[in-house]
Amino acid sequence: MSALPSNRDExxxxxxxxxxxxxxxxxxxxxxxQDVSTxxxxxxxxxxxxxxxxxxxxxLAAGVxxxxxxxxxxxxxxxxxxxxxxxxxxxxxxxxxxMLNQRHAPGxxxxxxxxxxxxxxxxxxxxxxxxxxxxxxxLGEGARLRLAERVVATPAAxxxxxxxxxxxxCEANARLELTRVQMFTAAHQHIETLDLRLGKAAECYxxxxxxxxHSSRSSSFVTHSGGASRLHWNVxxxxxxxxVHDVYVRIAHDANEAHTVQRFRGIGMERSRLAxxxxxxxxxxxxxxxxxxxxxxxxxxxEAEIDLRPQLEIHADAVQAAHGATLGKLDADxxxxxxxxxxxxxxxxxxxKWAFISDVLRHVPTQAVRRQVEVLLADLLPGSASARAExx
Amino acid sequence: xxxxxxxxxxxxxxxxxxxxxxxxxxGEVHAIMxxxxxxxxxxxxxxxxRPGYDVTGGTVTxxxxxLLALAPEERAQEGVFLGFQYPVEIPGVNNVYLLKxxxxxxxxxxxxxxxxxxxxxxxxxxxxxxxxxxxxFLSRGVNEGFSGGEKKRNEILQMLVLEPSLALLDETDxxxxxxxxxxxxxxxxxxxxxxRSIVLVTHYQRLLDYIKPDYVHVLARxxxxxxxxxxxxxxxxxRGYDWVIAEAA
Numbered sequence: 001m002s003a004l005p006s007n008r009d010e011x012x013x014x015x016x017x018x019x020x021x022x023x024x025x026x027x028x029x030x031x032x033x034q035d036v037s038t039x040x041x042x043x044x045x046x047x048x049x050x051x052x053x054x055x056x057x058x059x060l061a062a063g064v065x066x067x068x069x070x071x072x073x074x075x076x077x078x079x080x081x082x083x084x085x086x087x088x089x090x091x092x093x094x095x096x097x098x099m100l101n102q103r104h105a106p107g108x109x110x111x112x113x114x115x116x117x118x119x120x121x122x123x124x125x126x127x128x129x130x131x132x133x134x135x136x137x138x139l140g141e142g143a144r145l146r147l148a149e150r151v152v153a154t155p156a157a158x159x160x161x162x163x164x165x166x167x168x169x170c171e172a173n174a175r176l177e178l179t180r181v182q183m184f185t186a187a188h189q190h191i192e193t194l195d196l197r198l199g200k201a202a203e204c205y206x207x208x209x210x211x212x213x214h215s216s217r218s219s220s221f222v223t224h225s226g227g228a229s230r231l232h233w234n235v236x237x238x239x240x241x242x243x244v245h246d247v248y249v250r251i252a253h254d255a256n257e258a259h260t261v262q263r264f265r266g267i268g269m270e271r272s273r274l275a276x277x278x279x280x281x282x283x284x285x286x287x288x289x290x291x292x293x294x295x296x297x298x299x300x301x302x303e304a305e306i307d308l309r310p311q312l313e314i315h316a317d318a319v320q321a322a323h324g325a326t327l328g329k330l331d332a333d334x335x336x337x338x339x340x341x342x343x344x345x346x347x348x349x350x351x352x353k354w355a356f357i358s359d360v361l362r363h364v365p366t367q368a369v370r371r372q373v374e375v376l377l378a379d380l381l382p383g384s385a386s387a388r389a390e391x392x
Numbered sequence: 393x394x395x396x397x398x399x400x401x402x403x404x405x406x407x408x409x410x411x412x413x414x415x416x417x418x419g420e421v422h423a424i425m426x427x428x429x430x431x432x433x434x435x436x437x438x439x440x441x442r443p444g445y446d447v448t449g450g451t452v453t454x455x456x457x458x459l460l461a462l463a464p465e466e467r468a469q470e471g472v473f474l475g476f477q478y479p480v481e482i483p484g485v486n487n488v489y490l491l492k493x494x495x496x497x498x499x500x501x502x503x504x505x506x507x508x509x510x511x512x513x514x515x516x517x518x519x520x521x522x523x524x525x526x527x528x529f530l531s532r533g534v535n536e537g538f539s540g541g542e543k544k545r546n547e548i549l550q551m552l553v554l555e556p557s558l559a560l561l562d563e564t565d566x567x568x569x570x571x572x573x574x575x576x577x578x579x580x581x582x583x584x585x586x587x588r589s590i591v592l593v594t595h596y597q598r599l600l601d602y603i604k605p606d607y608v609h610v611l612a613r614x615x616x617x618x619x620x621x622x623x624x625x626x627x628x629x630x631r632g633y634d635w636v637i638a639e640a641a
Contacts, residue, residue, distance in 0.1 A: 332443065337480045337534075340440050341494035341550065342468035342501070351493075355484025355533075
């Protein structure tokens, strides 16, 4: 097994490893019936036609996960932690937590969408103590999956940690709409490894909203392997107090005409820290690959810190690669404009933060999902009643 | 309505307004004209409370109270409206929300309940007809992707919805073609009433062909150096500003 990463590792410079080092990532106990019952009460009604599956600390909560065709929970395959982007393995430290997950996960949730089939699924990842959720998704040719992933936690728990491994394989012409909402409770430390492979002409629209918690680290490894595949990777993060959120995404374009659009919008408030490291790779011998990277940070606290790192590693000639990273404070002209209309300062600032984040939200492909995310996000911003009114 | 006495404003360490005096009574329309850099926009921003426009002397009394003691949003809630020369774009905040939030902020300030959604939309649609604006503008981001003329119409739409007591319109005519100018002027004229006052900052006489001012003032080097009736604007159009500045020297 590889070594525990340290802040000297290039891809882990900003992660809150000191806090993670204090977590005892051992095997996970089966959650108590009381915890599952408490959790069940917090779950919203399931929209008609949708399916739901709930993992509690990595264990299947069968009582609140109605049986769904193609979805089953079983032993963890021994190959998934070692899935790598085919363009290079990268530093061994990047796989440490995936390996840890494989060792300790109580099982793996397998989601199979057969060729030509469609599935709408809610995936709830609940944390009550320390857990290792393991999820493997496979979309057959032309399959379509709308997956809404939500992280929830027992609010009263003193210390929580989750180490998620999510492995996704999209065959030719498959389409995945993955909406990830991670609203952590104060004590929650979350670490995750995401492996994604896109086959020929496959499409993936990923939107992720992360907020709250103690700290989080997300490592993603994406491979365009089949040609003419499309990836829209949109992440919005809000951090307050002393929270630390750190994201590393490596996207390997190993096939012709692969196209990636990546947007990151991060708001750092108070003394929080945010880091986004977006690493685009274009393999030698490919042609007509397109990448667009837009990383923006908003410093909304006197001692907040945001680190944005767009990286391009291009080994081919016929490539279109655009990237930009900007970091700034609330726009003084916009703020004055709102104030001059009588809007109180707290509400005006909240609106501008909303506007900043909405750049990510507007790209959620399904309107119903977009509205759900908007309502959840409105709760996070000061003056949320007003922001909610905007989306109501 | 508004009484400005010996107003001095510094911007970026430089004194731009150097002892400006102006009285605007209820129901009056005043046009402020003057060469570039004379302090016209500075006057508008100072009255609206823009940060960075530091008042170093003088007083501004608005409806009997010290306007300078109020924060920008309080001035707006008290009925002061600034129509921007260059309205900013705010993608992600839609027009209808801004209008509603602004209206509700003013109503809350006056101790009134929030506006009913149906009543609000009826009001906005009525005002949009005056401004000949398509309802699609409501769901767009504030000024996002608007042409120069559309931005100016949007400013006046906001003014019509908020019904301010004192409107400060900073070069509302700039960048407008003649048809848009008529629409904007019609919007401003709709607001005229014995209870409201309007201060128009402009470079050109042509706006005053459509919005008839009661008084015209020439602002130069941070002070009002000449005041007169509507004829003064026509004379300025014909002769320029040099003769007024020479006369005042």
